[in-house]
Amino acid sequence: MCFRVKFYPADPAALKEEITRYLVFLQIKRDLYHGRLLCKTSDAALLAAYILQAEIGDYDPGKHPEGYSSKFQFFPKHSEKLEKKIAEIHKTELSGQTPATSELNFLRKAQTLETYGVDPHPCKDVSGNAAFLAFTPFGFVVLQGNKRVHFIKWNEVTKLKFEGKTFYLYVSQKEEKKIILTYFAPTPEACKHLWKCGIENQAFYKLEKSSQVRTVSSSNLFFKGSRFRYSGRVAKEVMESSAKIKREPPEIHRAGMVPSRSCPSITHGPRLSSVPRTRRRAVHISIMEGLESLRDSAHSTPVRSSSHGDTFLPHVRSSRADSNERVAVIADEAYSPADSVLPTPVAEHSLELMLLSRQINGATCSIEEEKESEASTPTAAEVEALGGELRALCQGHGGPEEEQVNKFVLSVLRLLLVTMGLLFVLLLLLIILTESDLDIAFFRDIRQTPEFEQFHYQYFCPLRRWFACKIRSVVSLLIDT
Numbered sequence: 482m483c484f485r486v487k488f489y490p491a492d493p494a495a496l497k498e499e500i501t502r503y504l505v506f507l508q509i510k511r512d513l514y515h516g517r518l519l520c521k522t523s524d525a526a527l528l529a530a531y532i533l534q535a536e537i538g539d540y541d542p543g544k545h546p547e548g549y550s551s552k553f554q555f556f557p558k559h560s561e562k563l564e565k566k567i568a569e570i571h572k573t574e575l576s577g578q579t580p581a582t583s584e585l586n587f588l589r590k591a592q593t594l595e596t597y598g599v600d601p602h603p604c605k606d607v608s609g610n611a612a613f614l615a616f617t618p619f620g621f622v623v624l625q626g627n628k629r630v631h632f633i634k635w636n637e638v639t640k641l642k643f644e645g646k647t648f649y650l651y652v653s654q655k656e657e658k659k660i661i662l663t664y665f666a667p668t669p670e671a672c673k674h675l676w677k678c679g680i681e682n683q684a685f686y687k688l689e690k691s692s693q694v695r696t697v698s699s700s701n702l703f704f705k706g707s708r709f710r711y712s713g714r715v716a717k718e719v720m721e722s723s724a725k726i727k728r729e730p731p732e733i734h735r736a737g738m739v740p741s742r743s744c745p746s747i748t749h750g751p752r753l754s755s756v757p758r759t760r761r762r763a764v765h766i767s768i769m770e771g772l773e774s775l776r777d778s779a780h781s782t783p784v785r786s787s788s789h790g791d792t793f794l795p796h797v798r799s800s801r802a803d804s805n806e807r808v809a810v811i812a813d814e815a816y817s818p819a820d821s822v823l824p825t826p827v828a829e830h831s832l833e834l835m836l837l838s839r840q841i842n843g844a845t846c847s848i849e850e851e852k853e854s855e856a857s858t859p860t861a862a863e864v865e866a867l868g869g870e871l872r873a874l875c876q877g878h879g880g881p882e883e884e885q886v887n888k889f890v891l892s893v894l895r896l897l898l899v900t901m902g903l904l905f906v907l908l909l910l911l912i913i914l915t916e917s918d919l920d921i922a923f924f925r926d927i928r929q930t931p932e933f934e935q936f937h938y939q940y941f942c943p944l945r946r947w948f949a950c951k952i953r954s955v956v957s958l959l960i961d962t
Contacts, residue, residue: 490716621638
């Protein structure tokens with residue numbers, strides 16, 4: 482399990498406690514390492530130098546020989562020129578800075594970058610070009626190649642909607658200019674998760690109070706679509722609570738993070754060269770080189786299977802934006818945040834099927850996985866039985882056409898139930914009005930019909946006497962007790 486920041490502060494320097502700023506620093510440092518936070522080479526060198534200063538202190542010729550910065554992995558890919566630039570800034574510009582000061586300067590620089598606070602969702606636009614959608618503290622962004630092709634502030638976003646794999650963003654800009662942006666997610670589950678993330682981020686950053694949060698529907702019809710409501714405090718309330726904290730500052734232990742399969746530290750060991758993945762391979766490897774098979778784990782979007790398919794990988798293409806949009810170059814390289822080791826969350830049964838299929842198909846495992854599975858290695862008969870169950874489950878899983886039919890049937894059933902309920906309510910309301918003393922021509926004509934008189938004397942009056950009798954008996958029982 483790996484903890485991470487969900488909502489990035491718009492101004493990390495405004496956080497009152499140093500320990501909170503340190504945790505945000507760790508998150509952004511990991512974003513830099515995973516390729517989520519992309520920037521120009523000059524900015525990258527400065528950020529890496531701040532990390533060096535915070536973790537190893539001032540430059541010491543006796544402790545830091547030539548090329549010492551190459552032993553640290555700050556980014557998915559390094560170059561010798563970049564490493565020299567990092568060491569030069571660390572030696573000449575940051576001497577004397579404490580870890581807290583370096584971390585604060587790091588946060589101030591990171592928050593000015595275009596991809597600060599981005600949790601990328603891979604999608605395709607209407608032309609079929611690969612893109613990344615993301616929500617930041619300042620608004621909604623679309624990234625293609627190494628450019629930001631759209632940036633929409635939260636107060637300009639009027640509605641978020643999804644249908645199947647299609648995601649819609651309704652925008653209202655100045656001079657009553659309305660725009661609808663359309664994108665296509667890899668799976669319906671990924672699209673729904675993207676919609677939920679948008680609802681949460683808009684509520685968190687846009688609203689003044691949590692009491693203003695409302696339940697949002699993905700459809701205009703109240704009996705159709707998904708409903709979701711953000712639960713929790715909003716950004717303004719969080720910052721106000723932070724300003725009111727009155728306690729002794731907690732002690733901060735800045736030791737390097739423990740290296741693990743899901744959350745490696747940049748301070749442990751040099752970068753490793755690219756080698757084929759085998760059962761004897763060490764777990765702690767270079768993210769850019771060793772996790773090419775996990776490109777679908779670039780974000781936190783749940784998927785139905787272990788892969789989105791190659792069609793949604795971020796191939797480098799020339800981005801094409803509308804002529805009226807401002808295109809901002811965000812980095813020297815294409816934005817490819819697919820180097821994250823954060824696993825893609827899936828449903829429990831899907832995870833079991835994935836693990837089981839790996840055992841059945843003879844997929845290789847890491848050393849840690851081998852040790853964990855030694856105690857409970859299934860026999861050949863168990864594997865065969867479980868394999869038959871897996872195949873039966875996979876065969877029973879319907880395709881997209883069947884899902885569409887099921888959704889249509891459910892929508893029709895909801896419509897029938899709502900219609901019957903409305904008719905029943907209208908009938909009760911009509912009976913009450915006709916039995917009342919309202920002297921209206923319409924009701925007077927109804928009361929004079931033989932059918933109404935029969936209903937009144939044979940059904941309504943006996944039922945009214947029965948209810949009156951029951952009410953009197955209950956009241957008398959209460960009085961006696």
